[in-house]
Amino acid sequence: MNSLHYQSYLGAVAGVARDDYAAHRRAVESGEAIEVASKDGRVRMGLAPLPWDSDILGMPAMRVRDVFHAPGAAGDYAAWDQAARRLDAALRKAGAAFADARIRLGDYAALEAFEANGWRVKDVLNIYYAALAGRTLNETPREDQNAIMCAPIGPVEAAAVFSRCGRLFPEARMRNDHVIPPEVADAFYARLFESVTAREGGVAYGAAVDGQYAGAALYREDDGLRDLGFGLAYLWEIFVRPEYRGRGLGRRLLEAVLRDAARRHDAFEIGTQVSNLAANGLYCAAGMRLVANAITLHWRR
Secondary structure, three states: OEEOOHHHHHHHHHOOOOOHHHHHHHHHHHOOOEEEEOOOOOEEEEEEEOHHHHHHHOOOEEEEEEEEEOOOOOOOHHHHHHHHHHHHHHHHHOOOOEEEEEEEOOOHHHHHHHHHOOOEEEEEEEEEEEEOOOOOOOOOOOEOOOOEEEEEEOHHHHHHHHHHOOOOOOOOHHHHOOOOOHHHHHHHHHHHHHHHHHOOOOEEEEEEEOOEEEEEEEEEEEHHHHHHOOOEEEEEEEEEOHHHOOOOHHHHHHHHHHHHHHOOOOEEEEEEEOOOHHHHHHHHHOOOEEEEEEEEEEEEO
8 A cells, every 4th residue: 555644755765665554554453543444445544533632622633644545546536535535424423523634745636535525725845855874064163253153952941942933833734724713723832842842852952142042943853764773853843033034043053953963863854834935945955855745634523
């Protein structure tokens, strides 16, 4: 079975063979996920609950964690539509009021079937990738003539810096869902930030100008390829306070986290909304390869 998740493509780019379908089957057999399939079995999905999303959103939430199709079924709209109808029924039977899913851009039959069955696009991502082994990174001095300093910071400092940078993920999916109040989206991303910083493998860097924190970046290990012995890190967020933008702080922060990640990981991944032109320009200028696209969809009862 072929996976529609962009992580499978990242594995192929990295030269690491992932067996996503075997992992899906294990999740279904253990009761961790519910399998939904078209009648002929050519399209299969894995559905799982989202406990803390449910808590923050105040409604039962679930996620389509896996989406697969048999060879030759990518453009079979009838199979996708049948699977999407069954997915809707499974969500209702499970008592879900909200669900999310992510598929690769370009799988138009799947996208059309999702939309025909009540799903709505909430963001479109560009996925960037850089191999770190053998990558030459310019050593940036800790402090330069403009009194800009980039250095590692702890979780408490990171939280303080990000709190002064404005809203986390200003163009992300929860902020594009008109049914979700802004304060709930704020709580969602604040909780996500706490989760990322609390987990082992999270690394934060701060950028200071004249002793005042002006921006920060946070990255962590991606669990997707860890079991295969491949270290993949991903940028979780990079942000510069509005009054300090245009001074190269974003570039400096990105260079800092890439240098740090190169010491312990094989590759680096970044996802950003296609509408975020500044971020896309930053990653392209840093030599990141655009290797995949992803669409995030939401379903509501």
